[in-house]
Amino acid sequence: RPISCDDHVKFFCFQVLEHQIKYRTLMAIDAEVVDRDILHSPEEVRRNTLIKDGMREQVIPSLVESWYQILGAYQQSHPEITCQCLEVVGAYVSWIDLNLIANDRFVNLLLSQMSVEDLREEACDCLFEIVNKGMDPTDKTKLVESLCQVLQSAGFFNVDQEEDVDFLAKFSRLVNGMGQSLVLSWTKLAKGGDVKAAAEALRALETKVPLLLQLLVHDDDDISANIVGFCYDYLNVLKQDIMLAVMKKLTYDEEYNFDNEGEDEAMFVEYRKQLKMLLDRLAQVSPDLLLEAVGRVFNNTIQRWQTASFMEVEVAIRLLYMLGEALPASHGAHFSGDTAKTSALQDMMRTLVSSGLSGYQHTFFETVVRYDKFFLVEPQHIPNVLMSFLDHRGLRHSSPKVRSRVAYLFSRFVKTLHKHMNSFIEDILSRIQDLLELAPPENGFPALLTSDDQLFIFETAGVLIVHGESPAERKQALMRSLLTPLTDAFRLLLAKLASEREEERQAALADCLSHAVGFASRTSKAFSNKQTVKQCGCTEVYRDCLQTFLPALSCPVQRGSLRSAVRSFLHRMIICLEEEVLPFVPAASEHMLKDCEAKDLQEFIPLISQITAKFKDQVSPFLQQVFMPLVLAIFEVLCRPAEDNDQAAALEKQMLRRSYFTFIQTITSSGMNEVLANQGVENVERVLFTIIQGAVDFPDPIAQKTCFIILSKLVELWGGKDGMAGFPDFIYKHIVPACFLAPLKPSFDLTDAQTVLGPEFIQYLQQEYLPSLQVSPDITQEVCQVLQQPDAKVLKNYMKAFFQRAKL
Known part of the structure; x- marks a missing residue:
């Protein structure tokens, strides 16, 4: 070959050999031949190229193999040689075939040396040269990701502030x-x-951001400075309208099909998730940059929205919507505080609501409600947005899904801004009147809104009426006009249900009746402590509703759904009407206790408990009257036989038993001991036995705890200041053993019983109860002494040992 005849080349090669003999390194070749920081003449460049080509062809594979052997052989015995070899590998990586180095055996060796204290810094440098080698971008991404996965698995991504700063650098x-x-x-x-x-x-890049931030905030300046290049490059990527670039690649020309969930729609939803992650990350790094980037994308798109594709506009609005999640704001206060932020957001919102974009229903209404505080700053835009909610763009849109979502969003919009809608109230109520109609099953026409959607519309109507600036007389008239169609329809449908024989038809009518009750109940959510039913003059309106709905409790068919609906309405009326509801309670209770099932009782008990807790002495006569009928109904259901393997029935009985105990607890906790005391000795004893049984026998910790609380409260109520005075002997004789046995259950602490019962508890155990169990005087004395110790743990351990001895 001609190269062998070049004296300059021969001389250089001899120099290399001499240097290798002296320093056992090949770094000279890199410095003279391939170091790009050294300026070379054209002739030297030609020479260097020939040398590198020759080495690649003839000796590099052998050199790489020798490096691998050296790195493996000397990493323990001669780390300085291993470090020199790592430097050589790093120097050669940029111009040799990377496949010789970037393979499993070589990379795994390098990664293992990352965990060796004497080698890890040089191993880092070598890996740095590998990832910096010029190569195909797809292959580079795979290479970096494979290295990162191994480093992360080895724990290197969890940066420790106490780690050696030289290595972290x-x-x-x-x-x-x-x-x-x-x-x-x-x-x-x-x-x-x-x-x-x-x-x-991009995904690979995003997953490195947490590690970037850990290193960027490190206390050591060198470590922080080393990562700044990546940080600036990452921010620059975001600044290059990455959101718009990704959007253009992932959008499609056809409009989003709101009533179909096909592949395109699934792709769009997935895109949103990726976009949200990107925005959240950028908000952490630079909120100002995020605001500026979104503003640029949004404004550029909206300015040409009539010629842009549907998805471009959709995503531009979505970016504005997501900005509200990414940027921190207390209680949605995006329009107060930092002037630059509020000004930018106000500009975008002003553009949104003024540009006729409400045709993009999938995000327009979501964004309007997300930034509803904007309209507090610029209320002049409310009328236009209201119209978009009310017409074909919103509540009357062709898509049922859009109409359903808009119904919910409209209610939220009105709740926030009702103070600015006073002059529009009656116009709004007029425009939504047909949406408030009860849709009986026989009319055959599909309703614009489902019954669930109508709940939001009724609540919205209630908010507008209650919080308007009209006098009480006008509010009463508006509320009556809202609810009278419901009560009129209810009477007609209830009469039809009573005479209907077909079960399917009965169920449809019962559903419609239940919806009517639910709608009326939903309007009451508009009232508050400052705007009560009474203050608004609406007491009589809701009393009329109660009068209309209560007959449904005695309907011979579809009792379950009708009773449930009326019970829910009664719950609301107890809150809204207060004492005005009391005249309706006795008759309602009588109807609900007839032919009842476990579920009926379980739902009825919370109603009675609510009345008891709220009105206390006012309902004492009623409670004394209804107490035993309710208790006997519960006992009757609990005693009904059931299949041994019927888990549903067993669970139903368990829940009913818990409700029963909770009801007794409510009475005792309300200080209404006369309700129980006036039931007669036999009934009182029967009830108390069930409480004792619940505390000791049933394997239900929740019920046990409730029963023990009841027993303790009864002792407190009936024991009085004089302890045993006025306290029936038979109650004491049953409660004390129950309290004594309570430590057997994990929910109880016997020290609680002693605290409540006082010295009489110890006296009764010592003189009567323990002797009745044939416990010796010595053991009895020991037990009583332990019981008086304040350490609950000592007591628990002692009682455990006591009962173990008793078994023997």
Whole structure:
């Protein structure tokens, strides 16, 4: 070959050999031949190229193999030789075939040396040279990701502030190189139009941001400075309208099909998730940059929205919507505080609501409600937005899904801004009147809104009426006009249900009746402590509703659904009407206790408990009257036989038993002991036995705890200041053993019983109870002494041992 005849080349090669003999390194070749920082003449460049080509062809594979052997053989015995070899590998990586180095055996060896204290800094440098080697962007992404996965698995991504700063400086340089390599790969792939590979590079880049932030905030300046390049490159990627670039690659020309969930729609939903992650990350790094980037994308798109594709506009509005999640704001206060932020957001919202974009229903109404505080600042835009909610763009849109979502959003919009809608109230109520109609099953016409959607519309109507500035007389008239059609329809449908024989038809009518009750109940959510039913003059309106709905409780068919609906309405009326509801309670209770099932009782008990807790002495006569009928109904259901393997029935009985105990607890906790005491000795004893049984026998910790609370409260109520005075002997004799046995259950603490019962508890155990169990005087004395110790743990351990001895 001609190269062998070149005296200059021969001389240089002899120099290399001499240097290798002296220093056992090949670094001279890199410095003279391939170091790009050294200026060379054209002739020297030609010479260097020939040398490198010759080495690649003849000796590099052998050199690489020798490096691998040296790195493996001397990493323990001669770490200084291993470090020199790592330097050589790093120097050669940039111009030799990377496949010789970037393979499993070589990379795994390098990664293992990352955990060796004497070698890890040089191993970092070597890996840095590998990831910085010029190569195909897709291959570079795969290489960096494979290295990162191993490093992360080995725990290197969990940066410890106490770690050796020299190593972290090297590691941060490596992370910086990996990050910048991914940025370069994404840039090349995005420009080349390779959407899939670009997205993979972007995802790889995003997953490195947490590590970037850990290193960026490190206390050591060198470590922090080494990562700045990656940080700036990452921010620059975001600043290059990455959101718009990704959007253009992932959108499609056809409009979003709101009533279909096909592949395109699924892709769009997935895109949103990726976009949200990107925005959240950018908000952490630079909120100002995020605001500026979204503003540029939004404004550029909206300015040409009439010629832009549907999806471009959709995503531009979505970006504005997501900005509200990414930027921190207390209680949605995006329009107060930082002037630059509020000004930018106000400009975008003003553009949104003024540009006729409400045809983009999938995001327009969501965004309007997300930034409803904007309308407090600029209320002049409310009328236009109200119209978009009310017409074909919103509540009367062709898509049922859009109408359903808008019904909910409209209610939220009105709740926030009702103070600015006073002059529009009656116009709004007029426009939504047909949406408030009860849709009986026989009319055959599909309703614009489902019954669930109508709940939001009724609540919205209630808010407008209650919080308007009209006098009480006008509010009463508006509320009556809202609810009278419901009550009129209810009477007609209830009469039809009573005479209907077909079961399917009965169920449809019962559903419609239940919806009517639910709608009336939903309007009451508009009232508050400042705007009560009474203050608004609406007491009589809701009393009329109660009068209309209560007969449904005695309907012979479809009792379950009708009773449930009326019970729910009664719950609301107890809150809204207060004492005005009491005259209706006795008759309602009588109807609900007839032919009842476990579920009926379980739902009825919370109603009675609510009345008891709220009105206390006012309902004492009623409670004394209804107490035993309710208790006997519960006992009757609990005693009904059931299949041994019927788990549903067993669970139903368990829940009913818990409800029963909770009801007794409510009475005792309300200080209404006369309700129980006036039931007669036999009934009181029967009830108390069930409480004792619940505390000791049933394997239900929740019920046990409730029963023990009841027993303790009864002792407190009936024991009085004089302890045993006025306390029936039979109650004491049953409660004390129950309290004594309570430590057998994990929910109880016997020290609680002693605290409540006082010295009489110890006296009764010592003189009567323990002797009745044939416990010796010595053991009895020991037990009583332990019981008086304040340490609950000592007591628990002692009682455990006590009962174990008793079994023996």
